Amino acid sequence: MSVQTFDAPRSGAQTASINWGPYLVGAGIGVLSWIVFVVVANPIGITTSMAQIAGGVIAPVVGADTVAQNAYWKTNLMKLDYGTLFLVGTFLGALASALVSRSFRIETVPSVWRERFGDSVTKRMIYAFIGGALAMYGARMAGGCTSGNGISQGLQLAVVGWTFLAVMFASGLVTTFILFRK
């Protein structure tokens, strides 16, 4: 099977212009970690705040009382706190980078997915939804995601972070092997 390129807008010179290289970006995230550990004593993390927001979003559906009495949300209320504003910042930073580099682009079916599973937008969206749900459920049970657990706990050499990294990577490899085998 010939490999087709569907992501022309991101290939070639343009890709090079937005690409700082993984080592520079990794070092940048490392230095950002120094800063947040000292200045706000709040390591980088994503899913704690997202889970709090989920409680706020779902309150109109299941009732505010149900959320308020829930064993998890009781101690993880939605509020405009550091973590939630960090998420707002993450969105704005990625948006700024995409706009400045002129690489903002509407994408419904990414090329690697398309090569394996075809053009169906519906199919891609269903898998994205299920994948997002599983990733969030797993992250909450594990105590954090790639950022909060993998990087922030990993850089402290915490057992929780390295256990997460090892198992997550192994699970991802197996899943990919099953999904992408010919």
Added chain:
Amino acid sequence: MFPVSGNTALVLAVVFGAAFGWLLHRGKVTDYNTIVNQFRLRDFTVLKVMLTAIIVGGVGVLVLVNLGAAKFHVRDANMLGTIIGAAIFGVGMVLYGYCPGTGFAAIATGSVHALVGAFGMLAGAAAYAFSFAWVRDNILSVWKLGKVTLTDVSGVPPLAIFAILALVAAGLFYTVEKMRA
């Protein structure tokens, strides 16, 4: 003076978050293809970013803690929950093609499936909240090690671990680049 709190911290949250989002995009990890190709072992960008962040961040934070400028924030290792959770996470990350942070950032770069997956994340969070009491009593309570580090369990000093990690990472990425060339 540090750590700051109140409104100063809230303003800085947006600034630090923006730096993080900018870096994720510049590192190409807001791209579905980059993430999935890592798990297909065709593109090692994700591991390069993560291991560099861990080594650079870890050595720096270690120094800052020793200088008294920062504290560690090590979380509890509830091993059963971490193992099951990470296994579920790995499946989800491959199907979604993003992790929660990169997926959220990818929405801002125009990825519609990242947005749909973010609604999935809200649903997953709700499912976790509704099952939390059971998970806490039956999974998180099993094999609890507390706030332990690799140094605590192995006796190997942190700097030695970072040195080993750097050597392994350098060897891995050198080999990968060589095989490609």
